[in-house]
Amino acid sequence: MEQIVQQIEAYKQEIAAFQPKTADELEQYRIKFLGTKGLVKALFGEMKSVPNEQKKEFGQILNAFKQLAEGKYEEFQQLKDEGAQAGHELDLTLPAEPHRLGTRHPISILRNKAIRIFERLGFTIAEGPEIEDDWHNFTALNLAENHPARDMQDTFYVNHNPDWLLRTHTSSVQARVMEQGNLPIRIICPGRVYRNETISARAHCFFHQIEGLYIAENVSFADLKQTLYYFVQEMFGKDFKVRFRPSYFPFTEPSAEMDISCLICGGEGCNVCKHTGWVEILGCGMVHPQILENCGIDSKKYTGFAFGIGIERLTMLKYQIKDLRLFSENDLRFLKQFQGTV
Ligand SMILES: [Zn+2]
DSSP: OHHHHHHHHHHHHHHHHHOBBBBBHHHIIIIIIIIITTTHHHHHGGGGOOGGOOOOOOOOHHHHHHHHHHHHHHHHHHHHHHHHHHHOOBBBSSSSOOOOOOOOHHHHHHHHHHHHHHHHHHHHEEEOOOOEEEHTTTGGGTTTTOOOGGGGOOBBTTTOOOEEEEEESSSSHHHHHHHHHHHEEEEEEEEEEEEEOOOOSSSEEEEEEEEEEETTTTTOOHHHHHHHHHHHHHHOOOSOOEEEEEEEEETTEEEEEEEEEEEETSSOOOOTTTTSSSSEEEEEEEEHHHHOOOOOHHHHHTTEEEEEEEHHHHHHHHHHHOOOGGGSSHHHHHHHHGOOOH
């Protein structure tokens, strides 16, 4: 009897592992275990040679085995029936219906990519509030109350407190970090910013920036250029030209804008680059000494550079998207195109 019980254990393992892939395999299983000449019947036939005092125990083992063998068969028989009702043969090798996973928004893809590039250079992420006060958004950054540069940015103010506003740039985070005074500073500030602009293919009332700030002793414009060269090459590859143009920002002196040769036409001239062959991708410069002093940093000892990158601009260039509004319309036909991209 011991031998038979061992044999039953082996059959039980076989049944547990059984995964039929075709209706034919399932039928083979039925014949082997449950058929008129099958194993279950044969084992019950052994009953007569079992001594009387063990008959009860053996009967229980046999019944459990029979239930297991039948249960497995019914489980797959049911799948087969469901398959037949749905109008196809049982084919358990068919892939399941795919679960459609959500995808990252293209803005997030580019933001994450930019963050990873700057992290490799030792920059860390700093964040701040989107509802900002006047000091951190404007005054600390050299934009005194009547400064004409405030007109460059149309601002959303909060009604019940004229000192509050929706930040117009992530430079407000830089002001907050500088005030803390833990030098040297090497941060990037990714985030959403707001401007009171009419929505069109080229402008929106909110968009995303990554600003960077590096303050230490002996930081030079050469450091700034090298950092930004590295960034654009990691972001877009090496197959284009870069140029710096002198510019004006109230936060930096000297200031520059950085252009890259148009990725879409290769510099030949197209709609995206307005037929100039160049596309502006960021603004930058050496931090104005007055801003360092405003935030309690000794401008004789420390220098620094800052830059601001529009993430929408980067994303439009990278994916050749021509209308800014697509980013916020949540049209699945648009968003699905970025599937599979990390
Ligand atoms: Zn072009």
